[in-house]
Amino acid sequence: MKTAIIKYNAGxxxxxxxxxxxxxxxxxVTDDPETLISxxxxxxxxxxxxxxxxxYLRERKLDRLIRDLQQPVLGICLGMQLLCxxxxxxxxxxxxxxxxxxxxxxxxxxxxxxxxxxxxxxxTGLHSVIxxxxxxxxxxxxxxxxxxxxxxxxxAIANYVINYSAALQKDNFYAVQFHPEKSAExxxxxxxxxxxx
Amino acid sequence: MLTKRIIPCLDIKDGRTVKGVNFENIRDxxxxxxxxxxxxxxxxxxxxxxxxxxxNERRKTLSELVTRIARHVNIPFTVGGGIASVEDVNxxxxxxxxxxxxxTAAFRDPGLLNSLSREFGSQCIVLAIDTRFEDGDWYVYLxxxxxxxxxxxxxxxxxxxxxxxxEILLTSMNNDGTKQGFALDITSRLSxxxxxxxIASGGAGTMEHFADVFEKAHAxxxxxxxxxxxxxxxxxELKNYLYQRGIQIRF
Numbered sequence: 001m002k003t004a005i006i007k008y009n010a011g012x013x014x015x016x017x018x019x020x021x022x023x024x025x026x027x028x029v030t031d032d033p034e035t036l037i038s039x040x041x042x043x044x045x046x047x048x049x050x051x052x053x054x055x056y057l058r059e060r061k062l063d064r065l066i067r068d069l070q071q072p073v074l075g076i077c078l079g080m081q082l083l084c085x086x087x088x089x090x091x092x093x094x095x096x097x098x099x100x101x102x103x104x105x106x107x108x109x110x111x112x113x114x115x116x117x118x119x120x121x122x123x124t125g126l127h128s129v130i131x132x133x134x135x136x137x138x139x140x141x142x143x144x145x146x147x148x149x150x151x152x153x154x155x156a157i158a159n160y161v162i163n164y165s166a167a168l169q170k171d172n173f174y175a176v177q178f179h180p181e182k183s184a185e186x187x188x189x190x191x192x193x194x195x196x197x
Numbered sequence: 198m199l200t201k202r203i204i205p206c207l208d209i210k211d212g213r214t215v216k217g218v219n220f221e222n223i224r225d226x227x228x229x230x231x232x233x234x235x236x237x238x239x240x241x242x243x244x245x246x247x248x249x250x251x252x253n254e255r256r257k258t259l260s261e262l263v264t265r266i267a268r269h270v271n272i273p274f275t276v277g278g279g280i281a282s283v284e285d286v287n288x289x290x291x292x293x294x295x296x297x298x299x300x301t302a303a304f305r306d307p308g309l310l311n312s313l314s315r316e317f318g319s320q321c322i323v324l325a326i327d328t329r330f331e332d333g334d335w336y337v338y339l340x341x342x343x344x345x346x347x348x349x350x351x352x353x354x355x356x357x358x359x360x361x362x363x364e365i366l367l368t369s370m371n372n373d374g375t376k377q378g379f380a381l382d383i384t385s386r387l388s389x390x391x392x393x394x395x396i397a398s399g400g401a402g403t404m405e406h407f408a409d410v411f412e413k414a415h416a417x418x419x420x421x422x423x424x425x426x427x428x429x430x431x432x433x434e435l436k437n438y439l440y441q442r443g444i445q446i447r448f
Binding site: 014015018019021022047048049107110111113114115116117118119120121122139141142143144145159160179181182183184185187188 | 198199200202237242267268269271272273291292293295318319320321363364389390391392393394417418447448
């Protein structure tokens with residue numbers, strides 16, 4: 001099996017690589033179109049800022065390439081947000097697999113809500129094959145200031161004052177807002193389930 | 198619900214944990230990776246590795262160690278100790294650290310926080326403050342608590358957050374090592390004044406101290422070292438206790 005991680009200007013790729021390594025999977029980090037298209041699984045990770053990342057992807061035509069991928073794709077954190085339609089983060093048009101807006105968390109009362117959300121939060125309403133081995137209310141590690149709204153493609157819900165999409169799925173595209181690569185055993189099982197697709 | 202975090206802190210010197218630890222179920226308690234992995238398995242929510250190596254080789258040793266930790270530990274971890282530049286941070290994040298903590302260098306050159314948050318994002322920049330209460334207020338200390346400043350901790354914390362610090366790791370020197378509980382007043386002030394998470398550190402001696410710092414001082418996370426290393430409090434029993442008290446905790 002060939003697993004490819006999309007190489008672009010958003011960090012955190014190494015953590016994903018190490019998580020795969022712990023599962024005995026060797027992955028290639030690449031922005032080469034051929035390698036990405038021919039991979040069995042593609043992971044689209046990311047920590048960073050939406051507009052800079054989208055600009056980088058567009059310049060290399062990676063946005064279209066990602067949109068056309070046929071194999072299972074897993075977007076993580078910023079990767080998930082970039083798979084949505086539009087992000088409030090510097091008013092950025094994104095790839096648009098998921099027809100959902102990405103908005104910024106807003107504290108209802110000053111300083112009540114710490115932004116970014118940093119830490120472990122539980123996920124509910126799980127209904128995707130990648131959550132097959134994870135119980136309802138499992139805790140995952142989140143670090144983010146922006147969130148994808150709820151929609152028909154939501155496969156897990158988290159709550160941070162409001163309910164939002166902790167995971168999305170449409171066709172061959174899977175996406176999670178949290179970091180499975182940093183979410184202990186539970187996160188590891190999600191990556192495993194994805195790799196088995 | 199977002200949970201409160203329990204964070205064991207490991208002091209590192211020349212790639213080894215410093216404080217004497219005695220765990221039967223690991224082969225080498227001086228090995229930061231084994232100890233870190235054990236804490237992760239026991240339910241620690243994050244780890245902090247604080248490097249106190251003073252030699253010239255420290256940078257290379259530390260980045261190699263960080264990579265080994267990142268390979269083996271499946272929860273987030275922060276690396277701190279002597280970090281003074283964008284390049285230092287770049288090396289550590291590339292090596293696999295999730296966050297870095299800066300202290301004295303950021304105080305001496307506050308612009309460092311702006312540069313770091315611009316370059317890497319606030320979410321991975323933790324500002325560590327060592328503070329002591331005297332003459333009616335809490336003041337910032339530098340160089341591991343050896344150098345006093347005239348700056349009030351609340352003022353520095355606010356400025357640091359404005360400049361891009363994504364979390365505050367607050368250590369009370371008055372409380373550190375006493376096992377009499379965390380500094381609730383200053384932790385509470387910062388938690389309520391700032392829109393970033395506050396990690397309380399220094400003074401943990403009982404499980405009730407953790408409950409107090411979460412309930413009374415609204416800390417987002419609590420850090421401790423020796424009580425975990427010397428097994429005075431086990432992480433599973435601590436989490437169970439906090440859960441029974443109705444505090445949001447991850448199991």
